[in-house]
Amino acid sequence: MTLAYVPDDTAAHRLDPRTKLWFQIAFAAAAYAYTTPRGLAALTLLGVGSLRLAGGGLRDLWSYRAAFPVLAVAPVVAGVTLGSPWLRPGRAVDTALASYRVLLILVVAAGYVRSTPVRESRAAIQHAVPGRPGQFLGAGVALVFRFLPLLRRDLTAAREAVSARGGAERAVTDRIRIVATAGINRAFGRADRLGTALAARCFAWNPTLPRLAFGRTDVPVLAASALLAAATVWRVV
Amino acid sequence: MATNTESVDLVGDEAATNLARAALFAALVGAFAYVTFPNPVSPVSVTLQVLGVFLAGIYLGPVWGAASLVLYLAAGALGAPVFQGGSAGVGQLVGQSAGYLWSYPLAAAVVGAVVHRGITLRDLDTVGLPSLVGAMFLGTLVIYALGVAGLALVLSLGPVEAVTVGAVAFLPAEALKIAAAVGIVRSDAVAAA
Numbered sequence: 006m007t008l009a010y011v012p013d014d015t016a017a018h019r020l021d022p023r024t025k026l027w028f029q030i031a032f033a034a035a036a037y038a039y040t041t042p043r044g045l046a047a048l049t050l051l052g053v054g055s056l057r058l059a060g061g062g063l064r065d066l067w068s069y070r071a072a073f074p075v076l077a078v079a080p081v082v083a084g085v086t087l088g089s090p091w092l093r094p095g096r097a098v099d100t101a102l103a104s105y106r107v108l109l110i111l112v113v114a115a116g117y118v119r120s121t122p123v124r125e126s127r128a129a130i131q132h133a134v135p136g137r138p139g140q141f142l143g144a145g146v147a148l149v150f151r152f153l154p155l156l157r158r159d160l161t162a163a164r165e166a167v168s169a170r171g172g173a174e175r176a177v178t179d180r181i182r183i184v185a186t187a188g189i190n191r192a193f194g195r196a197d198r199l200g201t202a203l204a205a206r207c208f209a210w211n212p213t214l215p216r217l218a219f220g221r222t223d224v225p226v227l228a229a230s231a232l233l234a235a236a237t238v239w240r241v242v
Numbered sequence: 243m244a245t246n247t248e249s250v251d252l253v254g255d256e257a258a259t260n261l262a263r264a265a266l267f268a269a270l271v272g273a274f275a276y277v278t279f280p281n282p283v284s285p286v287s288v289t290l291q292v293l294g295v296f297l298a299g300i301y302l303g304p305v306w307g308a309a310s311l312v313l314y315l316a317a318g319a320l321g322a323p324v325f326q327g328g329s330a331g332v333g334q335l336v337g338q339s340a341g342y343l344w345s346y347p348l349a350a351a352v353v354g355a356v357v358h359r360g361i362t363l364r365d366l367d368t369v370g371l372p373s374l375v376g377a378m379f380l381g382t383l384v385i386y387a388l389g390v391a392g393l394a395l396v397l398s399l400g401p402v403e404a405v406t407v408g409a410v411a412f413l414p415a416e417a418l419k420i421a422a423a424v425g426i427v428r429s430d431a432v433a434a435a
Contacts, residue, residue, distance in 0.1 A: 068328055071329060079397045083399050117331060118330050126320035142316050149317035160276070
C-alpha cells in the first residue's frame with residue numbers, strides 16, 4: 006500500500022501544516038542528538054503517538070520497505086571485521102541505534118504525509134520560502150502530485166506493450182531504453198500541452214492559496230517542537 | 243480563502259513551458275522509481291531514478307535539470323510517493339538515503355554542464371560520445387560519493403563499511419543505465435528534445 010494523504014478529521018489533520026513541518030524537523034534533530042537507548046525510547050513514544058494521532062498505524066510503514074534491507078544489514082556490516090576479533094558488538098550496537106533512529110524519523114514523516122493535503126503543503130512552502138523561488142516550488146510541487154499517476158500509467162503501458170511483443174527476450178539495456186524513451190516522449194508531450202494550456206489560462210505567479218492560521222490545537226505541538234529543539238541545542242552545545 | 247488584492251502576476255510563455263517541463267520531468271523521475279528491471283550482474287534489482295537524473299541534465303540542461311530534481315525532492319518531502327519503492331516524507335531527506343537524494347540536483351547540474359559545455363543548451367546531435375559518457379560517469383561519481391558519505395554519517399559506519407552497504411551491489415547497474423541513456427540520446431526517438 007502506498008503512503009498518501011487520507012482525508013479524515015483527526016487531531017493531526019486539524020493542525021496547521023507549518024506546525025507539523027516544524028515538529029518533524031525538531032524531532033529529527035532530537036533523534037540525531039539523543040541516539041541513546043533512553044533517548045530513543047522516549048522518542049519512540051512520541052513518534053508512534055504522533056502517527057496514531059494522524060490515524061496511522063503499522064501498515065503505513067510498509068511503503069518504506071525498500072529502506073529496510075539497508076537499515077537491517079548496516080549493523081551487521083559495522084559489527085563484523087575481517088580478522089581478529091571478528092565481532093565488535095559495540096560498533097554493531099552504535100549502528101543499530103542509528104538505524105533505529107532513521108526508522109523513527111520515517112514514522113513521524115508518515116504521520117505528516119497521512120494528515121496533510123497537497124494544497125496546504127503548497128501554501129506552507131510558499132509561506133516558508135518567500136518570492137519567486139517559493140512560488141516556483143509551490144506550483145511545481147502541485148504539478149508533480151498531479152502528473153505522477155499519469156506518468157506511472159504511461160510507463161506501465163509501455164512495459165506491458167514491450168512484454169506483449171516478447172520483449173522479455175531482449176537485453177535489459179534495450180528494454181530500459183524502450184520504456185524510458187516512451188516515458189520521456191509522454192512527459193515532454195504532456196509538458197508542452199500543459200505549458201500552452203497554462204499560458205492560455207493566465208497562469209499566474211500569485212494564485213489564491215488556502216489561508217493558513219495557527220489555532221489552539223497548534224500550541225501544544227509547537228511547544229513540544231520548541232522543547233525538542235531546546236533539548237537538542239542543550240545537548241550539542 | 244485568502245484574497246489577493248494585488249494585481250495578477252502572469253507567468254511568461256517561456257517560463258510556463260520550462261516550469262511545466264521541469265515538473266513533468268520530476269514526476270517522471272518519481273514514476274521511474276516504480277520501474278524495476280532484473281540486474282544481470284547483481285541480486286539487487288535496478289530502478290531507473292538515476293537514469294532520470296542523467297536524462298534531466300541532458301534534455302533540460304544544468305539549470306532546469308537541477309531545478310527539476312529540486313522539485314522532485316520537495317514533492318517527495320511533502321508526500322508525493324516518488325522516492326525508492328514509492329515512499330515519501332521529510333524523513334527520507336534526513337534518513338539513510340539522504341546523501342543519494344541530495345546529490346540528485348547536483349548530479350543533474352554536472353551532467354548538464356558537461357554535455358552542454360555551459361548553461362545554454364546546444365543541439366544534442368553535436369555532442370560527442372565521449373562527453374556524453376564522461377558526463378554521466380561524473381554524475382554517477384557525484385551521486386555515489388555523496389550517497390556513501392551520507393550513509394556513513396547517518397548510520398555511523400566507517401568508509402569501507404559504507405561502500406559495502408551502499409555502493410558495491412548497486413554500482414554495476416549504473417553502467418547499464420549509462421548505456422541505455424546513450425541509446426536514448428543517439429536514437430533520435432525523443433521528439434521534443
